[in-house]
Amino acid sequence: MRRIETRISPSSASYRAYRAHNLKVVGDFQAHQRAARLDRPDRDRERLARQDKQMPRERLDQLLDPGTPFVEFSSLAANMAYDGGSPSASCITGIGTVGGREVVINCSDPSVKGGAWYPLTVKKIIRALDIAIENRLPVVHLCDSAGAFLPLQSDLFADQTMAGRIFRNQCQLSKLGCKQLALVFGHCTAGGAYIPTLSDYSVIVEGTGAVFLGGPPLVKAATGEEVTVDELGGARMHTSVSGTCDFYAANEAEAIAIGRETVMQWERPEKFPLQREAPEAPWYDPEDLYGIIPDDVRKQFDMREVIARIVDGSRLAEYQPDYGDTLVCGFANLWGYKVGVLGNNGVLFNDSSLKAAHFMELCNQNRVPMVFLQNITGYMVGREYERRGITKDGAKMIMVQACSEVPKFTVMTNGSYGAGNYGMCGRAFDARLLFSWPHSRISVMGEEQAANTLVTIKVAQLKREGLTPNEGELEQIRADVLANYENTTSAYYATSELWDDGVLDPVDTRNALAMGIEASLNAPFGEARYGVLRL
Amino acid sequence: MRPTHRIDGQEHRVTPLRRSASQLLEVDGTQLEASLRWTGDHEAVLTVNGSEHQVHAAQDGATLFVHLDGRSWRIESLNGFAGRMDGGSGADGRIRAPMPGVVVEIDVRPGDAVAENQRLALIESMKMQTEITAPMAGTVTAVHVERGGSFDRGAALMELERNA
Amino acid sequence: MRHMTLDETPVPQPLFSKVLVANRGEIARRILRCLRTLNIPSAVVYHDSDRRSPAVAEADQAVEISGASPAAAYLDIEQILSVCDHLGVEAVHPGYGFLAENPAFARALAEAGITFIGPSAEIMELMGDKIAARQFVAAQGLPVPPSVDLDPADPGFAEAAASLGFPVVVKASAGGGGKGMNIVRQADELEGALRIAASEASRYFGDGRVYVERYFTGIRHIEVQVLGDGERAVHVGERECSVQRRFQKVIEEAPSPAVDDAMRTRLGAAAVGIAEAAAYQGAGTVEFLHTAKGEFFFLEMNTRIQVEHPVTELVYGVDLVAEQLRIAAREPLRLRQENLQPDGHAIECRLCAEDPANGFLPETGRVAHLKEPQGEGIRMDSGLHPGQDVTAAFDPLLGKLIAHGATRPAAIAKAIAALRETVVLGVRTNAAYLGAILAHPAFAEGATDTEFLDRHGDALLSQAPPADAIVRALAAAHLADRQTRLIDNAMPALHAALGAWRN
Known part of the structure; x- marks a missing residue:
């Protein structure tokens, strides 16, 4: 394993220009993220304070072990939806430790519309529980939600991947032996009542915590019965009469302490014995990434430079260094863990596709997790390549990738277009975690090509209507098309729609991936078995 | 979790920032690298920023007794909730009946100051007598039952106000 | 320096066939250690709360006694006598406190044919009655503090008391060791203090007699250790016990920084004189108060082994408990005054x-x-x-x-x-406080009197402890905390190394 020799120079003009550009990009991202996490109207803060409730991040801070990491998922979920009415999709999810045990967190955010579930809230919770299922992780739910956001109920209730999926996933988790703890800080009404009830353990806070199928107004409407919240589903009733909840807590701090004590009784998981060396920081400063990633998504860069800022000692045992050179493959260590890295250095050709398929087979054979670093415009098009069977070779790559049983991790480092997104383990291919860098773009084809295609279609349409746009009108059409396209291809849009597990500052990539690898060791690595390969 | 400790009524914050072989701690705003190597059940070597100190330590619930630098320290950890998961009477100060029964004796009256674990009443249920004790030090604010009276499970027997 | 003061001379025939220690805690262990050295079979009584104490483990035999309170068990003469009878005990060492100066206990043992390791009941009675003891000592021509010997009911009492000059101290005749003392600073407080003192004295000591002495301030408490075999007595130097809190000794030392050889000779002779006059048998302590002007007055005589006896042992190389046992076994005193020279400081x-x-x-x-x-x-x-x-x-x-x-x-x-x-x-203990006293410049100068701690x-x-020590203690407490260790044990190495990282 040799250290990658860097070719970049921090004193070069391009480095300095890129760095200035990327620091701004990352600064914007961090400002967005800070606002989504913390900016709340005083009215909502005061309401919670009046109810003796803490802000959700304060609860989380108390629950998690001090001095330990927390990788948060999708902090900018819903950032481009609902006119910004649901920051972070009104919930906090991630992986942290409680009593030294890794747990998935599902934390309601009552500071936004009482924690009501928007469609993307539901999607984010389901994703968190999917992560728990895939990695066999326990879950701690911090419940405080008003229930479904009624104006959008049809977008979140009935379909296969809507709210019911949350409870379906809870049942699957329990079946798999993944423990769940619910801390009931607020109301859990109707469907929400099943979160604590389907959890293996639950703690409920006196006064503010309540669990019921129908709240007092609904009960009054349905049967005429008049009943208080406490009588109907309060802490004392559920812990001493119905047995719906296990532990009574006088206040939030006590609930969290009981929750911590409960988690500390859980068996410590046997982890998959992935080969691990003593961790070592990258030889090259990860901050160089700001000077490596160009200021335009269309500009090429050497993925080895990126790999060198992510892996231990910047060392890579490169596989087939002289073959299929638009894809860099090799083994490396990341925080000590052995990984197979696949990174794009250009368009995928026949040889690079075959190299990818073979390298992924090696990763499966060696039981080594794979890290995909996407910067891909797609598979090469044209008569020459079709004749060589580029689709066939691409299909092999996709088949082996899709059938791989070792954990996969994907980072959108720049562009992700067309079938290249699939071959390099895009969202549809079940990467255990998928992160985007803030400037990255994702779409079925590149902006320019797409814009040109869309403009052609538009012009043809106008012509059918007997109109011929002049040069100025053409420019305007082009600009409109491009603006809309850019909007929906940005990392912000992707993360808003939960196409990823969050946007990352590039320098955080190493730690975030390591957290994902560590989490993946909670589930056994399966034996790979592939489908029919078109040879 | 926000670890807080108390020495002689004074509160101190100990925040671990990293927990490798040695922990990076922030103690009252000062950062230090510290590790503890146990050499016996109660004896250890504390290394702080590279210098070693002999330590003796013992724990009783949330109280840590530490002997270090030639003196003994009694340090309360304020994060533990040891002994409060008794299921019966909670920190709300309401003393509840753990089972239905009859009051045999009442030891206190409203206004009485009681110590933690002090007996408040004796109840009898299913031919078995059970002592009801104070879950915390405080003042009795109300007694809801009388001698010979019966009650249901979970009934509030008396109310206690925690000492300020 | 001299090492351990225990007598290491082999004794072919044990002094007693069996000695019972009627005490607990450190003094019980101290006596048992001596018995073992002298090859004397040992026994100890214990209350249930001391079941696992080292004394019980170290004694050849241990018998449980009970009482309304743990302390009451150790004060129960009947019970201890029956244990003696049951075990065939030849002698009883009472240690200090409990029954150590109780003449009734000594008499009851004597009646049962058991040796009490200590002076006779009569001497205990004499010295236990502070008024009688004062008179006895005064009769030897030794100085006692100016006092009023009249009965408080006597019409001339108040005037006599006032003539001493205030402050005065009201003492219970049956008191001692700092108990049953009340200081009166002005005349109009005297009557009330007398009434309270009398009532306390009858409640605590069963003897309401009180007397009034002049109260000296700025004095040192100096006491002389004596050993007597009934005929001859020697003194084993003085101890200074001026560092007191509410009449309870906190730090004791030997020799006293205020006593030179000449004064030691004078004090020693006075103490030996009292012991010999009383035909004293056993170890005893004559307490003096020493004024800033250099005057000495007799305070009281304690007829037991004192808590602070070890300082004398270390300085004089004498095992005082062994001497007590020899004297109780009627052996003549072997020690000669001229051989008893202080060595170093304790x-x-x-x-x-x-x-x-x-x-x-x-x-x-x-x-x-x-x-x-x-x-x-x-x-x-x-x-x-x-x-x-x-x-x-x-x-x-x-x-x-x-x-x-x-x-x-x-x-x-x-x-x-x-x-x-x-x-x-x-x-929690007072260890740091004791250390602070010893480190005080005034203590180093030997400027100790009974108001030192005031x-x-x-x-x-x-x-206050130094800030860096507090930080270290907190770090140690955090790391030693079971909660921290449980978390650390479960924590994946990666998470431990990442620390409080957030994306």
Whole structure:
């Protein structure tokens, strides 16, 4: 394993220009993220304070072990939806430790519309529980939600991947032996009542915590019965009469302490014995990434430079260094863990596709997790390549990738277009975690090509209507098309729609991936078995 | 979790920032690298920023007794909730009946100051007598039952106000 | 220096066929250690709360006794007599406190044909009655503090008391060891103080007689150790016990920094004179008060082994308990006055379960861990054991740390170092406070009198530990915390290494 020799120079003009550009990009991202996490109207803060409730991040801070990491998922979920009415999709999810045990967190955010579930809230919770299922992780739910956001109920209730999926996933988790703890800080009404009830353990806070199928107004409407919240589903009733909840807590701090004590009784998981060396920081400063990633998504860069800022000692045992050179493959260590890295250095050709398929087979054979670093415009098009069977070779790559049983991790480092997104383990291919860098773009084809295609279609349409746009009108059409396209291809849009597990500052990539690898060791690595390969 | 400790009524914050072989701690705003190597059940070597100190330590619930630098320290950890998961009477100060029964004796009256674990009443249920004790030090604010009276499970027997 | 003071001469025939120790804690262990050295079969009585104490383990035989309270068990003469009878005990050592100066106990033993290790009941009675003791000593021509010997009911009493000059002290005749004393600072308080003192005295000692003495301030408490075989007596030097809190001794030392050879000879002769006049048999202590002007007055005579006896042992190389046993076995005193020369200096610190920062209230708790100081010139007399529940049932004295050095500064330095090494975890102690006293410049100068702690107490208490020590202690507490260790054990190495990272 040799250290990658860097070719970049921090004193070069391009480095300095890129760095200035990327620091701004990352600064914007961090400002967005800070606002989504913390900016709340005083009215909502005061309401919670009046109810003796803490802000959700304060609860989380108390629950998690001090001095330990927390990788948060999708902090900018819903950032481009609902006119910004649901920051972070009104919930906090991630992986942290409680009593030294890794747990998935599902934390309601009552500071936004009482924690009501928007469609993307539901999607984010389901994703968190999917992560728990895939990695066999326990879950701690911090419940405080008003229930479904009624104006959008049809977008979140009935379909296969809507709210019911949350409870379906809870049942699957329990079946798999993944423990769940619910801390009931607020109301859990109707469907929400099943979160604590389907959890293996639950703690409920006196006064503010309540669990019921129908709240007092609904009960009054349905049967005429008049009943208080406490009588109907309060802490004392559920812990001493119905047995719906296990532990009574006088206040939030006590609930969290009981929750911590409960988690500390859980068996410590046997982890998959992935080969691990003593961790070592990258030889090259990860901050160089700001000077490596160009200021335009269309500009090429050497993925080895990126790999060198992510892996231990910047060392890579490169596989087939002289073959299929638009894809860099090799083994490396990341925080000590052995990984197979696949990174794009250009368009995928026949040889690079075959190299990818073979390298992924090696990763499966060696039981080594794979890290995909996407910067891909797609598979090469044209008569020459079709004749060589580029689709066939691409299909092999996709088949082996899709059938791989070792954990996969994907980072959108720049562009992700067309079938290249699939071959390099895009969202549809079940990467255990998928992160985007803030400037990255994702779409079925590149902006320019797409814009040109869309403009052609538009012009043809106008012509059918007997109109011929002049040069100025053409420019305007082009600009409109491009603006809309850019909007929906940005990392912000992707993360808003939960196409990823969050946007990352590039320098955080190493730690975030390591957290994902560590989490993946909670589930056994399966034996790979592939489908029919078109040879 | 926000670890807080108390020495002689004074509160101190100990925040671990990293927990490798040695922990990076922030103690009252000062950062230090510290590790503890146990050499016996109660004896250890504390290394702080590279210098070693002999330590003796013992724990009783949330109280840590530490002997270090030639003196003994009694340090309360304020994060533990040891002994409060008794299921019966909670920190709300309401003393509840753990089972239905009859009051045999009442030891206190409203206004009485009681110590933690002090007996408040004796109840009898299913031919078995059970002592009801104070879950915390405080003042009795109300007694809801009388001698010979019966009650249901979970009934509030008396109310206690925690000492300020 | 002299090492351990235990008598190492082999004794072919044990002095007694069996000796029962009617006491507990450190003094029981101290006596048992001596019995073992002298090959005397030993037995001890114990209350259930002392079941796991070292004394019970170290005695050849141990018999449980009971009582309305743990202390009451050790005061129960009937029960102890029946244990003696049952075990065939030849002699009983009462230690200090409990029955050590109880003439009724000595008589009851005598009637049962058992030797009481101590002076006769008559001497105890004489010295236990402070008025009678004063008169006895005064009759020897020795100075006693000016006092009023009239009955308080006498019409001339108030005037006589006032003529002493205020302040005066009202003492219970049956009191002693600092108990049953009331200081009166002005005339109009006298009548009330007398009434209270009389009522307290009859309640505590069953004897309402009180007397009034002039109260000296700025005095030193100096006492002389004597040994007498009934015919001849010797003194084993003096001890100074001026560092007191509410008449309770805190630190004792030998020799006294205020006593030179000439004064020692004078004091010793006075003490020997009293012992010989009383035909004293056993170990006893004659207490004097020493005024700033250099006058001496007799205070009282204690007829028991004193708590602070080890400082004398370390300085004079005499095993006082062994001497007690020999005298009780009717052996003539072997010690000759001219051979008893002080060597170096010894300091004793009384380690107590109490919280100096909180009005010295007694502390309770379970001893979770214990490490007693060791080293040349260090002696720790304690009855502590890990797992022991320190309760309010007994006196808060946990043990005594005694340090011996060639000079007083050397002894102080050793004592300070040993206090720092004394580890008692699970119950708060006064160890740091004791260390602060020893480190005080006034103590180093030997400027000790009975108001030492009144004068310097606040300064001693306000000595906050250095900030870096607090930080270290907190770090140690955090790392030692079971909660922290459970978390660390479960924590994946990666998470431990990442620390509080957030994306």
